[in-house]
Amino acid sequence: MKLAVTAPDRLDVRTVEIDDPGDLISRLPHSSALAWVRHGEGLVGWGEAARLTVPAGPGRFAAVQGLLDELFGSARVDDPLGVPGSGPVAFGSFAFDPASGDSVVIVPRHVVGRRGGRAWLTTIGDAPGPATRTMELAEPPAAPSQLSWSDGALSAPAWQRAVAAAVEHIRAGRLGKVVLARDLYAQASEPIDARVLLARLAERFPACYTFACGGLVGATPELLIRRTGDAVESLVLAGTAARGATPAEDAERAARLQASAKDRQEHSYAAQMVREALAPLCAQLTVPSEPQVLTLPNVLHLASPVRGLLHDERSVLDVVEALHPTPAVCGTPTDRALELIGRLEGMDRGRYAGPVGWVDARGDGEWGIALRCAQLDGTRARLFAGCGIVADSDPEAELAEAQSKFRVMQYALEG
Numbered sequence: 001m002k003l004a005v006t007a008p009d010r011l012d013v014r015t016v017e018i019d020d021p022g023d024l025i026s027r028l029p030h031s032s033a034l035a036w037v038r039h040g041e042g043l044v045g046w047g048e049a050a051r052l053t054v055p056a057g058p059g060r061f062a063a064v065q066g067l068l069d070e071l072f073g074s075a076r077v078d079d080p081l082g083v084p085g086s087g088p089v090a091f092g093s094f095a096f097d098p099a100s101g102d103s104v105v106i107v108p109r110h111v112v113g114r115r116g117g118r119a120w121l122t123t124i125g126d127a128p129g130p131a132t133r134t135m136e137l138a139e140p141p142a143a144p145s146q147l148s149w150s151d152g153a154l155s156a157p158a159w160q161r162a163v164a165a166a167v168e169h170i171r172a173g174r175l176g177k178v179v180l181a182r183d184l185y186a187q188a189s190e191p192i193d194a195r196v197l198l199a200r201l202a203e204r205f206p207a208c209y210t211f212a213c214g215g216l217v218g219a220t221p222e223l224l225i226r227r228t229g230d231a232v233e234s235l236v237l238a239g240t241a242a243r244g245a246t247p248a249e250d251a252e253r254a255a256r257l258q259a260s261a262k263d264r265q266e267h268s269y270a271a272q273m274v275r276e277a278l279a280p281l282c283a284q285l286t287v288p289s290e291p292q293v294l295t296l297p298n299v300l301h302l303a304s305p306v307r308g309l310l311h312d313e314r315s316v317l318d319v320v321e322a323l324h325p326t327p328a329v330c331g332t333p334t335d336r337a338l339e340l341i342g343r344l345e346g347m348d349r350g351r352y353a354g355p356v357g358w359v360d361a362r363g364d365g366e367w368g369i370a371l372r373c374a375q376l377d378g379t380r381a382r383l384f385a386g387c388g389i390v391a392d393s394d395p396e397a398e399l400a401e402a403q404s405k406f407r408v409m410q411y412a413l414e415g
């Protein structure tokens with residue numbers, strides 16, 4: 001594995017406490033944004049003090065952690081706050097497939113953080129000017145215009161055939177579950193500004209993690225892992241139903257989802273694997289015996305909140321490595337599911353369904369699974385959505401489920 005690294009020999013890092021900046025996303029001065037925001041709290045970043053381009057291959061998480069240890073370990077750091085996300089941080093977005101696609105890790109020159117009534121500004125490289133200088137509101141960016149839509153690798157009927165083929169493999173006993181995704185393109189007349197999408201997503205999906213890294217922009221409900229000191233948390237999602245039109249219909253659909261043997265099976269593959277991956281790392285681990293229902297503006301999900309205490313000092317990236325790819329986005333068993341995904345989807349997922357998030361110099365951080373997202377490339381956006389397939393899956397129902405997941409980014413682009 002050969003990593004491309006652009007970084008100075010030694011980072012000069014300074015964090016200062018600042019007045020409440022309010023909405024973080026409106027502080028971003030240009031479209032090449034880095035973001036991780038939920039309920040108005042989190043981190044936004046811009047500029048590049050360092051960039052790591054990580055090729056496919058085993059050990060990519062450990063390789064990144066090793067480089068960050070060097071970079072952060074040799075840095076001159078003035079960080080009087082000492083809270084998760086203060087001092088130097090790296091944002092990252094890893095490719096889904098361990099065998100294909102580059103991953104991107106960026107140490108921004110400027111980071112604004114906001115959590116629990118405190119806010120901070122971190123500057124790398126330059127002597128920071130007065131905090132108010134960078135706190136000026138950026139010019140409001142323009143919304144995407146004249147969008148046209150087209151299929152990605154597979155049309156809707158072709159994708160339904162892929163789902164039917166997956167069901168055959170599962171019924172033949174070759175695997176228990178596989179997650180199949182498809183892509184969709186949006187073409188705009190002008191370059192798409194990530195900040196417009198981020199602002200719309202954060203407003204409409206406040207309970208999701210609105211993220212941006214290396215042009216991948218989305219709002220994921222799925223927390224792969226948060227590490228704060230020795231405490232770790234995860235939110236496993238798998239099993240989905242459409243929202244109802246009224247509160248009564250929602251309640252009825254939530255009850256049906258919780259009682260659905262097919263969705264419970266889809267969910268238990270994912271929850272069980274997360275338990276098995278975390279157990280060896282944890283002195284204590286709690287996985288609820290029954291999933292709950294998470295209600296989002298577009299869908300309902302079966303959800304298992306997992307909590308644990310690490311028994312050794314480990315960076316959040318070590319835990320990401322132990323978890324990815326979970327059956328929420330890949331399948332069971334992992335190797336057969338990966339192979340079938342490669343055969344049936346007809347596309348490279350890139351960084352969709354890979355880990356996305358941030359890590360600081362203490363090894364604290366938050367990583368989600370990059371879902372409900374699009375890869376921006378100038379005037380074009382490539383959207384992704386996928387569904388867990390088990391023996392009882394129906395291709396038409398899975399297509400409808402994928403459409404309801406696409407709606408998140410369709411809304412972000414169209415308003």
Ligand SMILES: C=C(O[C@@H]1C=C(C(=O)O)C=C[C@H]1O)C(=O)O
Binds near residue numbers: 329387405
């Ligand atoms: C694969 C996606 O979502 C995943 C699949 C789910 C399912 O199949 O029920 C639910 C949540 C996510 O874990 C996606 O949004 O693209």
